[in-house]
Amino acid sequence: MYAITGISGQVGGAVARSLLAAGQPVRAVVRNAGKGGAWAAQGCQVALAEMNDAAALQAAFTGVEGVFILLPPIFAPSPGFQETRRTVAALHQALAAARPAKVVCLSTIGAQTEPENLLTQLQIMEQELGRLDLPLAFLRPAWFMENALWDIAPARSTGVIPSFLQPLDKPVPMVATADVGQVAAELLLEQWQGKRVVELEGPQRITPNQIAATFSELLGKPVHMEAVARDEWPAVFTAQGSGNHAPRMQMLDGFNQGWIAFAGPARKGAVPLKTVLKDLLAANG
Numbered sequence: 001m002y003a004i005t006g007i008s009g010q011v012g013g014a015v016a017r018s019l020l021a022a023g024q025p026v027r028a029v030v031r032n033a034g035k036g037g038a039w040a041a042q043g044c045q046v047a048l049a050e051m052n053d054a055a056a057l058q059a060a061f062t063g064v065e066g067v068f069i070l071l072p073p074i075f076a077p078s079p080g081f082q083e084t085r086r087t088v089a090a091l092h093q094a095l096a097a098a099r100p101a102k103v104v105c106l107s108t109i110g111a112q113t114e115p116e117n118l119l120t121q122l123q124i125m126e127q128e129l130g131r132l133d134l135p136l137a138f139l140r141p142a143w144f145m146e147n148a149l150w151d152i153a154p155a156r157s158t159g160v161i162p163s164f165l166q167p168l169d170k171p172v173p174m175v176a177t178a179d180v181g182q183v184a185a186e187l188l189l190e191q192w193q194g195k196r197v198v199e200l201e202g203p204q205r206i207t208p209n210q211i212a213a214t215f216s217e218l219l220g221k222p223v224h225m226e227a228v229a230r231d232e233w234p235a236v237f238t239a240q241g242s243g244n245h246a247p248r249m250q251m252l253d254g255f256n257q258g259w260i261a262f263a264g265p266a267r268k269g270a271v272p273l274k275t276v277l278k279d280l281l282a283a284n285g
Contacts, residue, residue, distance in 0.1 A: 003100070006106070026045070031049070055094075057093075069106065102137070107126055108141065109141065110259075137192070145276040176271035
C-alpha cells in the first residue's frame with residue numbers, strides 16, 4: 001500500500017495513476033471525503049487528513065510501504081515561511097510515529113540554493129524531514145511545463161504572452177508533471193537506505209520563445225512572448241491578489257540569473273512540450 005498526499009493535484013494524481021497502472025494499491029490522502037470519491041471509485045483506500053494534523057497524517061501513513069509527500073503550494077508566504085514550518089513539523093511527527101518503509105518527497109530544482117526565495121519552502125522540508133531515520137528520496141523537478149496554463153488565455157485572446165522568465169531566448173530546465181509522477185512512482189517501488197536526491201528535467205531545455213512558437217503552431221495563429229519589465233512585477237502580482245510577492249520575485253530572479261539550478265546531472269523525462277501544451281489546450285477549450 002502506498003499513501004499519496006496531494007493526490008487531487010497534477011503531480012500527486014500522476015503518481016497515483018502510475019502506481020495503479022502497475023497494479024499497486026493506493027491510499028488517497030485527502031482533506032475531505034468529496035475529494036476522495038473519484039479515487040475510491042478506482043479502488044483506492046481513502047484517508048482524511050489535513051496537512052497540519054499530525055495525528056490524522058500518522059493514521060494515513062501507518063501500515064504502508066511508502067509515502068509520497070507533496071506540500072500545499074503557498075505563493076505568498078508569510079515572513080519566515082511559518083505556514084510551511086507548521087506543515088513540515090506535522091509531517092515530521094507523523095512520519096516518525098508511523099515509520100513507513102520509505103518516503104518520497106516532491107522538492108524542487110534549486111532546493112540547495114542559499115538566497116532565500118519562494119522555493120526555500122522545499123529546502124525547509126528537505127532539511128527537517130531529512131533528519132528522520134527513514135529511507136527518504138527528495139525528487140527535485142525542473143520548472144513545470146504545465147505552468148503554461150496561465151499563458152493560454154493571452155495566447156488565444158491577443159497572441160501576446162507576458163513572460164517573467166527572461167531573456168526570452170534563454171533555455172530553462174522544464175519538465176512535464178506526467179514525467180514527475182512516473183519517476184516518483186518508480187522511486188516508491190524501489191528499495192534503498194538512507195537519503196537520496198533525484199533531479200529531473202524534460203527531454204530538452206525550453207525558451208519562452210519556444211513556448212510561444214508551440215502555441216502558435218497549435219492555435220494556428222501568430223503568438224509571441226513579451227518580457228514584463230521587472231519594475232512592473234510588484235504591480236502585476238498585487239493585481240493578481242498576491243500579498244508577500246518578494247519570495248516569488250526572488251525565485252524568478254534565480255531562474256533568470258541562473259543561480260536556481262540543479263546540483264548535479266539530472267535525469268531526463270520523455271514528455272515533450274508540444275504534448276503538454278496540446279493537452280492543456282484540449283482541457284481548457
